[in-house]
Amino acid sequence: MSQGPGNTRRTGGSRGAGGSGGAGPSRDTGRSRGAGSSRGSGPSGGPGRSGGSGRSGGTGESGGYRDNRGRQRNRQAMGERRYSSSVPSQRTRRTDPARLAAFRTLRAVAEDDAYGNLVLPDQLRRLQLNRRDAGLATELAYGALRHQGTWDAVLTHCVDRPLAKIDPPVLDALRLGVHQLLAMRIPDHAAIDQTVGLTRAEIGAGPSGLVNAVLRKVMAHDLTEWLEVLTRNTDDVTRLALEGAHPTWIVRALRQALTVHGRNPAEITRLLEADNAAPQVHLVALPGLGELTSALDDGATPSTLVADAATSAGGDLRRVQEVRDGTVRVQDAGSQLVAHSVLQSAPVADGEKWLDLCAGPGGKATLLAALAAQHGAHVTANEVASHRADLVRQALAVVDPQAWTVRCADGRRITAADAGQSSGEAGFDRILVDAPCTGLGALRRRPEARWRRTPQDLADLTVLQGELLDAAVGALKPGGLLVYATCSPHAAETMVAVDDVLKAHPELNLVDTGAAVRAAALPGALDGDADPAQIHVGSRARTGEPATSENPATTGHTATTAQLWPHIHGTDAMFIAHFRKNK
Numbered sequence: 001m002s003q004g005p006g007n008t009r010r011t012g013g014s015r016g017a018g019g020s021g022g023a024g025p026s027r028d029t030g031r032s033r034g035a036g037s038s039r040g041s042g043p044s045g046g047p048g049r050s051g052g053s054g055r056s057g058g059t060g061e062s063g064g065y066r067d068n069r070g071r072q073r074n075r076q077a078m079g080e081r082r083y084s085s086s087v088p089s090q091r092t093r094r095t096d097p098a099r100l101a102a103f104r105t106l107r108a109v110a111e112d113d114a115y116g117n118l119v120l121p122d123q124l125r126r127l128q129l130n131r132r133d134a135g136l137a138t139e140l141a142y143g144a145l146r147h148q149g150t151w152d153a154v155l156t157h158c159v160d161r162p163l164a165k166i167d168p169p170v171l172d173a174l175r176l177g178v179h180q181l182l183a184m185r186i187p188d189h190a191a192i193d194q195t196v197g198l199t200r201a202e203i204g205a206g207p208s209g210l211v212n213a214v215l216r217k218v219m220a221h222d223l224t225e226w227l228e229v230l231t232r233n234t235d236d237v238t239r240l241a242l243e244g245a246h247p248t249w250i251v252r253a254l255r256q257a258l259t260v261h262g263r264n265p266a267e268i269t270r271l272l273e274a275d276n277a278a279p280q281v282h283l284v285a286l287p288g289l290g291e292l293t294s295a296l297d298d299g300a301t302p303s304t305l306v307a308d309a310a311t312s313a314g315g316d317l318r319r320v321q322e323v324r325d326g327t328v329r330v331q332d333a334g335s336q337l338v339a340h341s342v343l344q345s346a347p348v349a350d351g352e353k354w355l356d357l358c359a360g361p362g363g364k365a366t367l368l369a370a371l372a373a374q375h376g377a378h379v380t381a382n383e384v385a386s387h388r389a390d391l392v393r394q395a396l397a398v399v400d401p402q403a404w405t406v407r408c409a410d411g412r413r414i415t416a417a418d419a420g421q422s423s424g425e426a427g428f429d430r431i432l433v434d435a436p437c438t439g440l441g442a443l444r445r446r447p448e449a450r451w452r453r454t455p456q457d458l459a460d461l462t463v464l465q466g467e468l469l470d471a472a473v474g475a476l477k478p479g480g481l482l483v484y485a486t487c488s489p490h491a492a493e494t495m496v497a498v499d500d501v502l503k504a505h506p507e508l509n510l511v512d513t514g515a516a517v518r519a520a521a522l523p524g525a526l527d528g529d530a531d532p533a534q535i536h537v538g539s540r541a542r543t544g545e546p547a548t549s550e551n552p553a554t555t556g557h558t559a560t561t562a563q564l565w566p567h568i569h570g571t572d573a574m575f576i577a578h579f580r581k582n583k
């Protein structure tokens with residue numbers, strides 16, 4: 001996920017290398033217990049107002065009923081009352097390790113501002129969870145974090161005070177309980193019993209009564225019924241936000257982004273669903289260094305989007321020798337396309353100087369450096385945060401050291417002189433600005449990110465993006481190529497940024513980015529509905545650049561940008577714009 005310099009207090013974070021959100025077999029089922037679930041008789045008036053006949057509880061037991069306040073009666077007939085009928089000494093006191101790992105992850109996210117996808121793997125190791133429990137913990141932690149807004153809306157109906165007044169650990173336990181009740185195929189009694197047990201063991205006996213009482217109100221309805229209650233009399237965006245578990249401002253921004261990038265805004269539902277699914281883990285074999293053979297033997301499948309890439313079969317990738325060596329790396333296919341596209345739009349000449357202005361943690365820089373080594377070019381990988389610059393160095397260690405340099409400095413201060421001695425005019429031949437951004441296109445990877453981001457972040461980041469672009473234009477050689485990329489499709493970070501930089505720099509022209517990205521992909525992979533190109537209305541058309549056979553991306557004079565999407569391409573929503581600086 002993207003970070004600004006002031007945003008580094010979270011526990012590091014690697015987006016490219018190993019930064020995948022899929023630590024285990026998550027099955028984020030979202031609305032999976034909707035119409036097809038074993039529950040309830042249909043929509044009810046709301047929590048505590050159920051006029052229906054209740055539900056059988058998902059365990060297959062029958063019997064029992066709910067009174068007109070939604071409380072379950074005659075529970076012993078159902079054989080369900082395991083937690084409250086027993087004497088205190090017999091109540092669940094042990095916390096099962098999967099729930100404990102999930103709870104600790106939610107606590108670290110809330111208390112320490114940590115990244116869930118970095119905390120959870122650590123917890124899985126510490127608690128020595130087997131594969132099955134690791135899968136359960138992953139689904140619990142990531143699911144509860146992703147759905148936090150929706151689960152909090154449910155809880156608001158079930159507690160008699162503002163959620164802000166609930167002790168934060170108790171609120172986290174409740175969120176885990178709601179996720180089990182509404183989005184997982186866990187029997188209600190187990191969900192409640194285990195959550196109450198967790199509360200008792202980790203927080204104390206006092207709040208366990210509250211957790212028990214609140215979760216029993218939650219279980220009065222299934223997810224479909226709850227969504228009906230929550231979305232009654234709301235507008236379209238609020239409904240999408242609650243059903244798709246995103247904040248309303250992000251739903252609005254993503255829907256607008258679909259329109260701005262030439263897609264149908266009705267795709268928003270699929271886009272939100274894609275954000276709620278664990279991303280596939282993509283692998284890249286570094287050109288000239290890595291081979292995918294062992295990964296493919298291990299069950300990975302070749303990528304249909306980009307060369308020298310594969311989709312992992314899952315599990316611990318360290319069992320693949322090349323992954324351990326660092327010559328085969330985990331990297332989203334969208335990020336791979338960004339890096340490969342840097343070599344398009346103009347043929348690469350021997351001795352070119354490339355700059356990756358925002359390189360940490362080094363995913364694209366490493367692929368670029370491997371490509372540079374093959375083409376006789378050199379990459380300067382710049383990163384402002386020293387710990388992230390260290391990550392870049394570690395990532396680049398497998399590539400010929402002649403092909404790269406790491407520079408730790410504020411990218412806004414870069415100049416053409418930083419390209420070092422060169423025969424012609426000073427400056428870099430190609431610059432990638434993979435800018436710090438809101439990361440709204442990579443929400444799949446950081447389950448809590450959508451609730452942390454605010455519109456204020458956007459305001460700060462767009463200023464930084466503009467300043468980095470200005471510096472990059474200054475450091476670019478006349479005739480050089482500037483590639484701007486974000487892992488956000490937000491209009492302000494993409495099309496508005498393009499407009500602004502074109503306005504501020506008359507020497508810059510937007511070129512046919514769509515053609516460059518298509519040329520970087522496998523033949524036909526980005527045709528038809530998958531074409532990421534969007535004509536940029538109002539761009540100065542490029543003239544006087546005849547097409548060449550080595551340079552298919554210059555065959556037209558249409559200025560385009562490119563936008564990838566999780567629900568279309570299976571990648572992060574990377575935005576790419578290629579600019580040429582006048583000679």
Ligand SMILES: C[S@@+](CC[C@H](N)C(=O)[O-])C[C@H]1O[C@@H](n2cnc3c(N)ncnc32)[C@H](O)[C@@H]1O
Pocket residue numbers: 001002003004005015016017335357358359360361362363364365382383384385388409410411412434435436437
């Ligand atoms: C989107 S990430 C880059 C991801 C990277 N290109 C990759 O593929 O692994 C943006 C990076 O920009 C860095 N950054 C933020 N402000 C910067 C600045 N003023 N100068 C240089 N880098 C900056 C952040 O620390 C972060 O590492």
